[in-house]
Amino acid sequence: MSQERIVKLEDIRSHCQKCSLFQLCMPMGLGDGDLNKLDKIIKRRRPVEKGEYLYRIGDPHRSMYAVRAGSLKSFTTDQEGQEQIIGFHLPGELLGLDAISRGVHSCSAKALETVSVCEIPYERLESLSQEIPGLSHHLLSLMSEELQHEHCHMALLARAPVESRLASFLVQLSERFKDRGYSATEFNLSMSRNDIANLLGMAVETISRLFSQFQEQHLLIVERKHIQILDLPQLQAISTHCSPVENNDEDDTSYSAS
Amino acid sequence: MSQERIVKLEDIRSHCQKCSLFQLCMPMGLGDGDLNKLDKIIKRRRPVEKGEYLYRIGDPHRSMYAVRAGSLKSFTTDQEGQEQIIGFHLPGELLGLDAISRGVHSCSAKALETVSVCEIPYERLESLSQEIPGLSHHLLSLMSEELQHEHCHMALLARAPVESRLASFLVQLSERFKDRGYSATEFNLSMSRNDIANLLGMAVETISRLFSQFQEQHLLIVERKHIQILDLPQLQAISTHCSPVENNDEDDTSYSAS
DNA sequence: CGACATGTTGAAGCGGTTCAAGTAGGGTGG
DNA sequence: CCACCCTACTTGAACCGCTTCAACATGTCG
Numbered sequence: 420m421s422q423e424r425i426v427k428l429e430d431i432r433s434h435c436q437k438c439s440l441f442q443l444c445m446p447m448g449l450g451d452g453d454l455n456k457l458d459k460i461i462k463r464r465r466p467v468e469k470g471e472y473l474y475r476i477g478d479p480h481r482s483m484y485a486v487r488a489g490s491l492k493s494f495t496t497d498q499e500g501q502e503q504i505i506g507f508h509l510p511g512e513l514l515g516l517d518a519i520s521r522g523v524h525s526c527s528a529k530a531l532e533t534v535s536v537c538e539i540p541y542e543r544l545e546s547l548s549q550e551i552p553g554l555s556h557h558l559l560s561l562m563s564e565e566l567q568h569e570h571c572h573m574a575l576l577a578r579a580p581v582e583s584r585l586a587s588f589l590v591q592l593s594e595r596f597k598d599r600g601y602s603a604t605e606f607n608l609s610m611s612r613n614d615i616a617n618l619l620g621m622a623v624e625t626i627s628r629l630f631s632q633f634q635e636q637h638l639l640i641v642e643r644k645h646i647q648i649l650d651l652p653q654l655q656a657i658s659t660h661c662s663p664v665e666n667n668d669e670d671d672t673s674y675s676a677s
Numbered sequence: 678m679s680q681e682r683i684v685k686l687e688d689i690r691s692h693c694q695k696c697s698l699f700q701l702c703m704p705m706g707l708g709d710g711d712l713n714k715l716d717k718i719i720k721r722r723r724p725v726e727k728g729e730y731l732y733r734i735g736d737p738h739r740s741m742y743a744v745r746a747g748s749l750k751s752f753t754t755d756q757e758g759q760e761q762i763i764g765f766h767l768p769g770e771l772l773g774l775d776a777i778s779r780g781v782h783s784c785s786a787k788a789l790e791t792v793s794v795c796e797i798p799y800e801r802l803e804s805l806s807q808e809i810p811g812l813s814h815h816l817l818s819l820m821s822e823e824l825q826h827e828h829c830h831m832a833l834l835a836r837a838p839v840e841s842r843l844a845s846f847l848v849q850l851s852e853r854f855k856d857r858g859y860s861a862t863e864f865n866l867s868m869s870r871n872d873i874a875n876l877l878g879m880a881v882e883t884i885s886r887l888f889s890q891f892q893e894q895h896l897l898i899v900e901r902k903h904i905q906i907l908d909l910p911q912l913q914a915i916s917t918h919c920s921p922v923e924n925n926d927e928d929d930t931s932y933s934a935s
Numbered sequence: 936c937g938a939c940a941t942g943t944t945g946a947a948g949c950g951g952t953t954c955a956a957g958t959a960g961g962g963t964g965g
Numbered sequence: 966c967c968a969c970c971c972t973a974c975t976t977g978a979a980c981c982g983c984t985t986c987a988a989c990a991t992g993t994c995g
Binding site (some may be wrong): 495496497498501503505516517518519520525526545548549552555556558559560561562563564565566567569570571572573574576577578617618619620659660661 | 753754755756759761763774775776777778783784803806807810813814816817818819820821822823824825827828829830831832834835836875876877878917918919
């Protein structure tokens with residue numbers, strides 16, 4: 420059993436470096452010792468099936484999660500039970516950063532397909548922050564990135580015409596897939612048209628029409644969930660970029676964890 | 678000179694407890710020693726005049742700010758220079774939490790009127806986090822609250838009709854003023870109609886029409902910048918609340934800084 | 936195979952924008 | 966102090982982008 424435990428840790432570590440927790444661990448340049456410490460607090464969970472919740476609004480769970488495989492949607496619910504999708508989470512991305520202030524989740528997370536995640540308890544992560552300098556800064560950094568992204572999305576919802584919204588969505592997906600080593604021009608949508616429409620603040624029918632329109636313009640080929648982007652530059656031209664600050668790809672490297 | 682310094686610290690501390698940094702310091706139950714440590718890293722700045730920037734997109738400034746008096750707007754700028762307002766900042770509120778990930782500000786902050794702020798350098802705040810347990814958690818908590826608020830705003834932009842948007846905006850302002858000891862039903866708007874329209878993703882003309890409409894419905898009295906709310910319950914009914922999770926007013930008290 | 940969810944396409948309607956004109960403050964210079 | 970201007974705001978009317986409604990098509994799953 421002791422041996423089984425060791426094997427499991429090895430397994431997690433290799434996964435961390437390759438995918439899920441990459442952005443959580445690597446930018447800080449953790450040593451082997453630190454990586455071990457982090458490994459030890461990570462819980463595994465049984466896979467979450469399509470349609471099941473990872474957590475719901477109001478759940479007291481004090482954890483954050485890293486997606487290992489599959490995808491999820493985050494959404495809030497208004498007084499009438501209407502859901503508003505905040506975003507989608509692909510493999511290698513983190514979620515659950517919203518729950519810190521009140522100790523309860525302020526949005527729900529539902530699996531779009533079978534999902535496997537690593538669970539990282541806040542409390543243990545926070546006490547670990549005392550031991551690993553830079554971890555705390557990194558958490559703040561992650562949240563600030565999320566804030567930044569939501570600022571862009573707000574600009575999209577407030578000002579952009581529908582074509583720009585869908586184009587932005589597709590370009591952004593493309594970039595995320597590319598960053599994770601997948602094709603930037605060919606991928607499957609794990610979410611329904613309804614979910615896309617909800618995220619972008621428009622009607623489902625409009626999404627359909629736009630996909631058809633984009634196809635007629637030879638910007639992409641769409642067949643149900645499958646997307647093949649033919650003219651990424653043109654899609655980028657249609658989309659709206661909110662931040663004129665160019666990504667200098669430095670990320671956190673300029674900050675030396677003291 | 679040493680005496681002058683002491684007086685200044687006393688001054689800051691009294692200010693912190695009363696207004697600006699209240700939400701930053703108090704929820705953690707800082708002792709006198711800790712409060713002194715915090716006081717020491719806070720810089721004063723000369724007042725920022727109306728129309729001047731506290732910081733701009735791309736500025737490398739690694740600080741966060743607490744508003745002592747006056748108000749500001751935060752906004753991003755898209756490729757065509759069009760601004761999208763993220764939010765307004767009233768006395769006692771913090772801003773600049775966006776700049777952590779890249780080390781540069783991802784939005785600009787401009788004074789709507791003469792503003793005085795306290796500046797808190799990140800780096801010194803972070804090193805202070807090592808000394809004061811709970812400070813780091815509190816920063817995360819503040820950011821997560823901001824995320825939560827933006828989720829609501831996204832739902833507003835994506836789904837709500839214009840009446841709900843303006844009503845929500847007014848109700849929210851009312852609550853913020855109330856929380857700070859001002860009247861919940863009578864206040865002055867420091868921002869222009871244009872800025873409100875921008876924040877809520879609509880045309881200036883629509884804002885004007887809605888103010889007139891609300892006045893005809895005896896929900897409020899508006900005279901230029903001055904707002905007097907007559908029927909707050911009705912305004913709340915018109916507005917949309919995104920989170921069904923009731924504010925239990927516990928805030929951070931349930932979390933005992935270990 | 937049938938039933939139900941999901942997606943597509945067309946046509947009508949409307950909420951909110953855009954355009955245009957007019958009003959009111961607030962600041963400046965004579 | 967008034968005349969002036971300029972910006973902020975208001976109000977009306979036409980227009981249009983997108984939604985809504987309706988019908989149909991296509992998968993998908995029991």
